[in-house]
Amino acid sequence: MDMKKHGLSIGINRIENVFFVTLKATGTLTHEDYLVITPMLEGALSQVNQPKVSLFLDATELEGWDLRAAWDDLSLGLKHKSEFERVAIWGNKNWQEWAAKIGSWFIAGEIKYFEDEDDALKWLRY
Numbered sequence: 001m002d003m004k005k006h007g008l009s010i011g012i013n014r015i016e017n018v019f020f021v022t023l024k025a026t027g028t029l030t031h032e033d034y035l036v037i038t039p040m041l042e043g044a045l046s047q048v049n050q051p052k053v054s055l056f057l058d059a060t061e062l063e064g065w066d067l068r069a070a071w072d073d074l075s076l077g078l079k080h081k082s083e084f085e086r087v088a089i090w091g092n093k094n095w096q097e098w099a100a101k102i103g104s105w106f107i108a109g110e111i112k113y114f115e116d117e118d119d120a121l122k123w124l125r126y
Contacts, residue, residue: 052085
């Protein structure tokens with residue numbers, strides 16, 4: 001039996017004194033994934049006392065979105081666009097770099113794509 005994993009996991013991490021929200025995306029995300037993750041992400045954002053939040057997205061296992069999930073992702077980004085100071089996307093696929101560039105049109109903060117996890121985390125610290 002060939003099972004395909006998909007979904008999002010969320011957390012809050014810290015490097016030195018810098019707190020940031022972490023997301024790990026796996027497989028092809030669906031609308032049902034967003035029905036579960038949206039309240040969790042909004043809950044995590046509400047726990048951060050700073051007006052601006054940094055986000056680390058591990059997209060190394062992300063294959064993409066179905067159409068409705070892509071809309072959910074855009075809607076979520078637009079709803080919280082002013083809350084993100086920096087978004088570091090760690091990935092390993094060419095289209096992910098383009099997705100980061102397009103995403104920068106929809107949030108007030110900076111989005112940057114990285115192929116090296118350490119570089120992404122260092123960038124979030126500053």
